[in-house]
Amino acid sequence: MTDQTGSSNTVVIHAVGNVSPRVAEFGESPESLFGRVHQKIKEGDISFCHLERILSTRGCLQYRGHSTWESRGDPENVKSLVFAGFNVVSHAGNRCFDYGPEALLDSVDTLRRNGIQAVGAGRDIAEARTPMVLERKGIKVGFLAYCSVLPVEYEAREGKPGCAPLRVSTYYEAQGYQPGTPPKIITVPREDDVLAMEEDVRKLRNQVDAIVVSIHWGQDYIPEMLAMYQPKMGHRAIDAGADLIIGHHGHTIRGIEIYKRRAIFYCVGSFAQGGSYHLKPPPGGMRSGSGVPVAFRPWLATVEPGWERNAGPRNRRYTIMARCAVSKKGVEKVSFFPCWTNERTEPEFLSRSDPRFQEALDLIDPWCKGVGTSLSVEEDEVVVSKAG
Numbered sequence: 001m002t003d004q005t006g007s008s009n010t011v012v013i014h015a016v017g018n019v020s021p022r023v024a025e026f027g028e029s030p031e032s033l034f035g036r037v038h039q040k041i042k043e044g045d046i047s048f049c050h051l052e053r054i055l056s057t058r059g060c061l062q063y064r065g066h067s068t069w070e071s072r073g074d075p076e077n078v079k080s081l082v083f084a085g086f087n088v089v090s091h092a093g094n095r096c097f098d099y100g101p102e103a104l105l106d107s108v109d110t111l112r113r114n115g116i117q118a119v120g121a122g123r124d125i126a127e128a129r130t131p132m133v134l135e136r137k138g139i140k141v142g143f144l145a146y147c148s149v150l151p152v153e154y155e156a157r158e159g160k161p162g163c164a165p166l167r168v169s170t171y172y173e174a175q176g177y178q179p180g181t182p183p184k185i186i187t188v189p190r191e192d193d194v195l196a197m198e199e200d201v202r203k204l205r206n207q208v209d210a211i212v213v214s215i216h217w218g219q220d221y222i223p224e225m226l227a228m229y230q231p232k233m234g235h236r237a238i239d240a241g242a243d244l245i246i247g248h249h250g251h252t253i254r255g256i257e258i259y260k261r262r263a264i265f266y267c268v269g270s271f272a273q274g275g276s277y278h279l280k281p282p283p284g285g286m287r288s289g290s291g292v293p294v295a296f297r298p299w300l301a302t303v304e305p306g307w308e309r310n311a312g313p314r315n316r317r318y319t320i321m322a323r324c325a326v327s328k329k330g331v332e333k334v335s336f337f338p339c340w341t342n343e344r345t346e347p348e349f350l351s352r353s354d355p356r357f358q359e360a361l362d363l364i365d366p367w368c369k370g371v372g373t374s375l376s377v378e379e380d381e382v383v384v385s386k387a388g
Helices: 030-034 075-084 100-113 191-205 229-240 355-370
Strands: 011-020 046-051 088-090 117-119 132-136 139-147 168-173 184-189 210-216 244-248 256-259 262-265 270-273 318-327 330-341 347-349 373-378 381-386
Touching (some): 011 075, 011 139, 011 210, 011 244, 046 075, 046 139, 075 100, 100 117, 184 191, 191 229, 229 244, 229 262, 244 318, 256 355, 262 330, 270 318, 318 355, 330 355, 355 373
Parallel strands (some): 011 046, 046 088, 210 244, 244 262
Antiparallel strands (some): 011 318
16 A cells, blocks of 8 residues: 655644543643644544543533543533544444433534534434535545444433444353353344444445544453454455555554454553543442453552543553545555653654663554564554555
8 A cells, every 4th residue: 555645645643542532621721632633634535533521510420330520521522622623523332321311412413513523323223324524625425433332221222312233142151060160251242233233335336435434342451452342343344445454442552453454453552541530420439430450450449640531551651643644546545643641631743762662663563463464664654554
């Protein structure tokens, strides 16, 4: 693949994962979250992120197996996304319905009023599955977004707001003859949801020059884990006509697979989690959490001093911005820029001379080698290609 960056014949897409805007109501400028990175984000012709919070003051907390009292913020916080230069935002995630239908629709409407295309959620399933198409330099890029980590009732249906689902069934199979041996975990995509996604991609294929599919999927905070369903789902999206898969939710960067000359970023990490850390839980002691055992999150027991706002293992502080150059002929080049998030959750791009640049590569390279993907460094950019 060749790259025509800056050419009138090529459009550059920048894509990051989870973003939780600053909380203006606590005296912080929403724009401050992206003060170190906004210029580089805007170097892309199109910039994408996944919205991990709700932009609304309405609604009431939905209790669906995990309490998420901190997931809502004032619509004023959209200034954070506008300042960063994001053009299209996925709202298909496990937070989108935390405060019910009114709050979800407020988020979508707030984004659109501020010139940002919202994809993956809406007033009903038809709107949630509606693609967003952006045209730059005569090249059309279509975006679709789905969620596989859905609490009950978060999916959109006919006449019901929510997000576009790509649901998964989980089964457990005994291994060996010894009682108590950990079982094999089998995850299988729901065929009706996958067929709907394939239909969306095929319908869009003849309308655009490139298709980006965003999927909120996988298991969070377990860097070594890739669920069985993820490659199957990613491959089927590409078989249907997708050009790039941007995965998120896992909070730590994962591998990149090249399948039929198309890239699947299994998780680009959490780009900027400037959420409502100031808030206290509501009466009754409800806390945030997904029910994952502390054994998988040992850092919850002791938070490193000074890192209360960005708590977690060091590998969680790394993230990437994916870059894809496309032309009328298709994908020309796929790469990414390693990033670091500081104690205030503010991302910054890393230069090749920074030791953290290599640390980020060390996290992702073993994954890539395992699926036959090669990484090569060009200045501060890491180019992704099929090995051999």
